[in-house]
Amino acid sequence: MATIRVNGRQREVPSAPDTPLLYVLMNDLELKGPRFGCGLAQCGSCSVLIDGVETRSCVTPLRSVGSKSITTLEGLPADNPVSRAMTAEQAVQCGYCFNGMIIKATELLSKNKKPTEPQIRTAMKGHLCRCGNYPRILRAIQRAAGVVNA
Amino acid sequence: MLRREFLKAGGAIIIGFQLNAQTRTPVAGPPNANQIDTWLAIHADNTATFYVGFAELGQGNSTALLQIAAEELDLGLDQLSTINLDTHVTPNQGGTYSSASIARGGPQVRTAAAEARQALLKMASAQLGAQVDQLTVARGIVSGGGRTVTYGALIGDKQFNLAFTGNAPVKKPAEYKIVGQRPARKDTPAKVNASYAYLQHARIPGMLHARIVRPRGQRAYGAGAKIVSVNEASIQNIPGARVLRKEDFLGVVANTEWDAVKAAQQLQVTWDNTPSLPAFDKLFTQMRAEKTEDRIVLERGNLASANAAHTVTRVVRGPYQMHAPFAPNGALADVKADSALIITSSQDVYATRQQLARVLGLTQQQIRVQYAEGAGTYGHSCYDDCAQAAALLSQLAGKPVRLQFMRHDEHGWDLYGPAHIGECKATADAQGKLTSYEYHGWQHNWANVETSEQLTGVAAAERPGAAAAQVSPLNLGSMYVIPNLKLVNHKVSVQGYLRGAWLRSPLDLSFSFASEQAIDHLAFELGLDPYEFRKRNMTDVRWLGVLDAVAQAAKWTPRKPYANPSNANLVTGRGIGLGTHLQSWGAAVADIEVNKQTGKVRAKHMYGALDAGQVVNPGIVEAQITGQLVQTVSRLLLEEVKFNETGVTTLDWNSYPVLRFDECPEVTPVVVQRLTERSSGAGEETMAAASAAMANAFFDATGVRMEEYPLTPARVLAALKKK
Numbered sequence A: 001m002a003t004i005r006v007n008g009r010q011r012e013v014p015s016a017p018d019t020p021l022l023y024v025l026m027n028d029l030e031l032k033g034p035r036f037g038c039g040l041a042q043c044g045s046c047s048v049l050i051d052g053v054e055t056r057s058c059v060t061p062l063r064s065v066g067s068k069s070i071t072t073l074e075g076l077p078a079d080n081p082v083s084r085a086m087t088a089e090q091a092v093q094c095g096y097c098f099n100g101m102i103i104k105a106t107e108l109l110s111k112n113k114k115p116t117e118p119q120i121r122t123a124m125k126g127h128l129c130r131c132g133n134y135p136r137i138l139r140a141i142q143r144a145a146g147v148v149n150a
Numbered sequence B: 001m002l003r004r005e006f007l008k009a010g011g012a013i014i015i016g017f018q019l020n021a022q023t024r025t026p027v028a029g030p031p032n033a034n035q036i037d038t039w040l041a042i043h044a045d046n047t048a049t050f051y052v053g054f055a056e057l058g059q060g061n062s063t064a065l066l067q068i069a070a071e072e073l074d075l076g077l078d079q080l081s082t083i084n085l086d087t088h089v090t091p092n093q094g095g096t097y098s099s100a101s102i103a104r105g106g107p108q109v110r111t112a113a114a115e116a117r118q119a120l121l122k123m124a125s126a127q128l129g130a131q132v133d134q135l136t137v138a139r140g141i142v143s144g145g146g147r148t149v150t151y152g153a154l155i156g157d158k159q160f161n162l163a164f165t166g167n168a169p170v171k172k173p174a175e176y177k178i179v180g181q182r183p184a185r186k187d188t189p190a191k192v193n194a195s196y197a198y199l200q201h202a203r204i205p206g207m208l209h210a211r212i213v214r215p216r217g218q219r220a221y222g223a224g225a226k227i228v229s230v231n232e233a234s235i236q237n238i239p240g241a242r243v244l245r246k247e248d249f250l251g252v253v254a255n256t257e258w259d260a261v262k263a264a265q266q267l268q269v270t271w272d273n274t275p276s277l278p279a280f281d282k283l284f285t286q287m288r289a290e291k292t293e294d295r296i297v298l299e300r301g302n303l304a305s306a307n308a309a310h311t312v313t314r315v316v317r318g319p320y321q322m323h324a325p326f327a328p329n330g331a332l333a334d335v336k337a338d339s340a341l342i343i344t345s346s347q348d349v350y351a352t353r354q355q356l357a358r359v360l361g362l363t364q365q366q367i368r369v370q371y372a373e374g375a376g377t378y379g380h381s382c383y384d385d386c387a388q389a390a391a392l393l394s395q396l397a398g399k400p401v402r403l404q405f406m407r408h409d410e411h412g413w414d415l416y417g418p419a420h421i422g423e424c425k426a427t428a429d430a431q432g433k434l435t436s437y438e439y440h441g442w443q444h445n446w447a448n449v450e451t452s453e454q455l456t457g458v459a460a461a462e463r464p465g466a467a468a469a470q471v472s473p474l475n476l477g478s479m480y481v482i483p484n485l486k487l488v489n490h491k492v493s494v495q496g497y498l499r500g501a502w503l504r505s506p507l508d509l510s511f512s513f514a515s516e517q518a519i520d521h522l523a524f525e526l527g528l529d530p531y532e533f534r535k536r537n538m539t540d541v542r543w544l545g546v547l548d549a550v551a552q553a554a555k556w557t558p559r560k561p562y563a564n565p566s567n568a569n570l571v572t573g574r575g576i577g578l579g580t581h582l583q584s585w586g587a588a589v590a591d592i593e594v595n596k597q598t599g600k601v602r603a604k605h606m607y608g609a610l611d612a613g614q615v616v617n618p619g620i621v622e623a624q625i626t627g628q629l630v631q632t633v634s635r636l637l638l639e640e641v642k643f644n645e646t647g648v649t650t651l652d653w654n655s656y657p658v659l660r661f662d663e664c665p666e667v668t669p670v671v672v673q674r675l676t677e678r679s680s681g682a683g684e685e686t687m688a689a690a691s692a693a694m695a696n697a698f699f700d701a702t703g704v705r706m707e708e709y710p711l712t713p714a715r716v717l718a719a720l721k722k723k
């Protein structure tokens, strides 16, 4: 049994130490935020915040997490500005990529309150959206940042 | 705190799913489509459940179809909900493909809702003592004779027991309050707060985790994946991991997901690696040289008689491309001796059930297939293959299993959109009137047997030629008035090539890449504005409507293609194009930038206009157009399945790149609303036009006509050099 800190709570998890954190969160803790997309750190589907830094949980072994603090999509406030803006812009299609999109945009806005459009595009380029929703996601992030009018 | 909901399904408890169909007892379907109760249930709390036979694939149809139902029932959209497809509960409306949800499903939903309303008003009339025509309804509250009664009070959770005749009058578009409006999608809140249950979240108690084991990258369709030997001892260090096999179908199960992943990686298998595919750079030569089955799709007039003051011929090649859903498919299966439950992201649960019956040796009635949404599939990705694999593994293990395809399984064993060769010849007279048009297309049909079934020893087979798998009379020339025309389909045999199936706007990107470049080049030869040249040759108001709409949105001003050749390294171009899929009308304008030194092409701004008749929710369709334009840019610039003679080699997002955030163009979607026209598809019908617009923009920028896409730097540099 390992103990990890997820969304502000200490959780005991039975997974072996070499297990990627993604499977621990999805299976041991039945969280729905981080989700499988590639397992190769290429798509951003599995992203979580570890001590505030966007991290690919699919390639992060459980043993490397230690006492760091993990935040998943469910750990963000229900009315967090990024999710609210995604709804307002009706940015979602299948929505599968939105875990990563919201986590990454939250990280970005925590470091840079008023990102420029190129800064947003660069920050988000590790996150794929096969439905091709980038234009609406971009607007939503700008809206969350108050860069464009809500 | 994680909210958990439980659903009893075929004896198993599925965790994480909404309570499905609490008002009806599950029995093997499809339920009788001629009964009103099959379509909807009114609940005591004055809400309603509509049982829709179409899958929410991310396109928003679960909101739009409920708008139609709400409109006819005089309920608020918030009072209506729907449930996931389930062969024990929901009607069979056919598969969720060809952008058919609204076009084909809308009328059924509309008439069923209208007929239910009629029945409810009859009941209300008796209860309130007022004539039906004196009653008014708002939000399911019927008023008349100075009193009110709710739908819920009239029938709450009881059956209508009424035949569905389809004869109830429906509302006139002028009366619409909900259809044509842009309410927010109903699925959005759950999708942004991590409460939405995707297939990947479904669990069956007591299940094992499973992975398939195949060579990385499919071989030729028909060649299968022959096992020479399997070393089961190679995974004995993983406690509980087991190898399961039926002929060449191979998989592993384990107690945890990570153990299953490791077991699949670690299992030592020797495959028969006999080459079965053409060399990658020989593909098109081989296809073109095949003995083909030829069919004239459409012919009128006489090509030889045409006044050909100007003649343009284009020969183009379009690659195999893959669905590559953002998440690979998954499936859960609990197969017993006389029953089976399968959870899948299939586009067609009833078709999936039929195939599963064959694979499992059960009757269709013994099988229950439930749909759960995965990542957007954009056509026939690996969902059936994955459902069959899960079912086989559960049958072999004697336990429920959860199977997740890995990224390399989905990329490597997809049913790709087939490669295409198009030869297009168009002529015009000196006045700029089109006089003839000829198109020859080479491609193979789709595959009819899934890989899992094939590996158990069933021979590969070709799917009988669907309209979307061959030369398209709608997308090739139909937008223009052309007196002499001939379209010929050259069907290549499917065996010996890659497994194919429908990929969003099947073949259309290749068709229009050829056809609309030929048209555009005639404009160039005639020294005409390509927009003006097209208009001169069109009379159909629907085609003209989208062409004008997109020109207006893009602020098109008269211009001649490649009118100002530039020596700069970075050049820009603007192009226009028309196209569609099997219905609807699409037009696009593309603004692109070409770096002549590096060969890099960037789409700067894409405009797309779509006429899909009556658009139920223009906001949702604008999102569809946006996605179509972005996906087309991705497919035109980046996407190409690669292989060697042994197998496919593009197995992840690095080897098969798709468009990313930093390269995404600005996008302007335009809906041409026609409320009084029949709804037609809106899920794919601007892509062909966008492909054409990009190709024409490339010519405008460089003076070079591309013969093959994607427009990768290497291909662009080679073409520029040839100039």
Ligand code: FES
Binding pocket: A035, A036, A037, A038, A039, A040, A041, A042, A043, A044, A045, A046, A047, A056, A057, A058, A059
């Ligand atoms: S699943 Fe982790 S980056 Fe794709």
Ligand code: FES
Binding pocket: A092, A093, A094, A095, A096, A097, A098, A128, A129, A130, A131, A132, A133, B058, B326, B375, B376
């Ligand atoms: S919304 Fe479907 S992958 Fe982004």
